[in-house]
Amino acid sequence: MIQVLLFARLRDQLGTGVVNLEIPSPAHVHEIRAALAAQFPDQADVVAAGKALVAINQTLTNDEQAVATDQDEVALFPPMTGG
Amino acid sequence: MTVDNWQDRIQVQTADFSIDEEYQRLSANNAEDGAVVFFVGRVRDRNLGDQVSLLELEHYPGMTEKALQGIVDDARCRWQLGRVSVVHRVGTMNVEEQIVFVGVSSAHRGNAFEAAEYIMDYLKSRAPFWKKERILNAAGDVQEERWVDARDSDAAALERWV
Numbered sequence: 001m002i003q004v005l006l007f008a009r010l011r012d013q014l015g016t017g018v019v020n021l022e023i024p025s026p027a028h029v030h031e032i033r034a035a036l037a038a039q040f041p042d043q044a045d046v047v048a049a050g051k052a053l054v055a056i057n058q059t060l061t062n063d064e065q066a067v068a069t070d071q072d073e074v075a076l077f078p079p080m081t082g083g
Numbered sequence: 084m085t086v087d088n089w090q091d092r093i094q095v096q097t098a099d100f101s102i103d104e105e106y107q108r109l110s111a112n113n114a115e116d117g118a119v120v121f122f123v124g125r126v127r128d129r130n131l132g133d134q135v136s137l138l139e140l141e142h143y144p145g146m147t148e149k150a151l152q153g154i155v156d157d158a159r160c161r162w163q164l165g166r167v168s169v170v171h172r173v174g175t176m177n178v179e180e181q182i183v184f185v186g187v188s189s190a191h192r193g194n195a196f197e198a199a200e201y202i203m204d205y206l207k208s209r210a211p212f213w214k215k216e217r218i219l220n221a222a223g224d225v226q227e228e229r230w231v232d233a234r235d236s237d238a239a240a241l242e243r244w245v
Contacts, residue, residue, distance in 0.1 A: 008141050008213035009230040058146035060209070075143060079233035082140075082171065082212030083124050083183055083203060 001070055002027050004036065007077035010052055013043050025070035029054050029061060032074065052076045090166045093151045095142060097174040100184055109166045109188045116165040120195040121186035122203055128178045130231070134219045139228075140173045140182070143211035147171075150210040158187075158201050162194040169202065171212065204240045208233060 002021045011017050014036075021027075021035040030049070037044035046052060054061055055075045056068050068074045092108060094100075102123065109119050126138045155167050165188035172182055185202050189195040206212075214231040 005143075007143055007211065008215075012230075055143070055146055055211070058143070058149050060150075075146070077143065077211060078213065078230070080208050080211055081214045081231045081233050081237075082142075082210050083207035 001025065002032060002035075002068060002074060003070070004032060005073070005075040007075065009078045010046060010076055013046050014040050026067045027069075028064065029056075029066045029068070030064040032068065032076075033064075036076070046078075047076060052078060053080075090164075091152065091155050092166075092168040092170070093148055093155065094168075094170045095144075095147050095151075095173060096170065097172060099172070099181060100170045102181075102184070105168055105170065105184050105186055108168060109186045113165060113188060116188035116190055116195075118190070118192040118195040119186065119188045120192065120199045121168075121184060122199055123181055124183040124203075126176050126178050126180050126182060130216060133226075135178060135216045136219050136225070137178075137217035138176045138180075138182070139215040139217075140176065141213045141215070142171075142173045146211050151206065154202055154205040154209060157205070158198045161201070162189065162198045164189050164194060164198055167198070167202070169206065171206070171210070173212070201244055204237075204244065208237045208241065 002023055002025055004019045004021060006014055006017055023035045033047050036047040049064055056066060057073050128135055151169050168186040170184040185199050187195045187199045215228055216231055217228050218226045220226040
């Protein structure tokens with residue numbers, strides 16, 4: 001199982017701040033996106049690559065082949081708008 | 084490489100900050116730096132043609148501080164810097180309130196100007212903050228609350244540092 005934290009608009013769109021994905025660990029980033037899209041079919045577009053950013057252990061990754069385990073902190077969120 | 088962490092101040096807080104105190108931290112007992120440059124970001128009353136009455140800033144606790152420290156570390160690799168301060172507020176802010184302080188001291192102004200701008204540019208699209216704004220209609224009533232979209236110009240601003 002992989003746990004995914006959600007922030008900002010993405011959390012509002014999926015209606016929760018934490019999602020538990022029943023997929024094997026370790027999982028690639030693209031597999032995490034696919035599992036989220038399957039669990040939230042109406043919001044499949046907002047979790048897609050290019051739409052939502054992914055951080056593993058609080059570090060941004062651009063690599064869809066990057067791997068997360070059930071021990072890692074995984075987060076998805078929209079492009080950032082600080083400052 | 085080693086980083087002079089004692090020279091960095093990375094702070095995420097709900098409370099307002101004092102520009103006087105932040106300037107003191109950059110300049111007090113600091114004879115080697117002839118330049119201090121700082122930037123203050125504030126809440127504007129308009130966005131995309133609409134009247135804004137309130138800004139709400141969310142962040143990702145833990146990652147935010149880590150991302151900001153990473154940006155400051157990168158700036159230190161590019162320029163000779165003395166002290167660096169990044170103070171970013173989260174929570175609810177009214178129009179005209181201060182949101183963010185980025186301050187840099189350096190021996191000479193060139194480094195300080197460039198590093199301050201670099202840190203601000205990266206902070207806007209690489210540190211996990213998200214803005215939500217409350218919009219008023221012409222009658223002054225609340226029309227909607229909406230998440231602010233990232234701007235293409237913010238992403239483009241990073242290109243020149245590559």
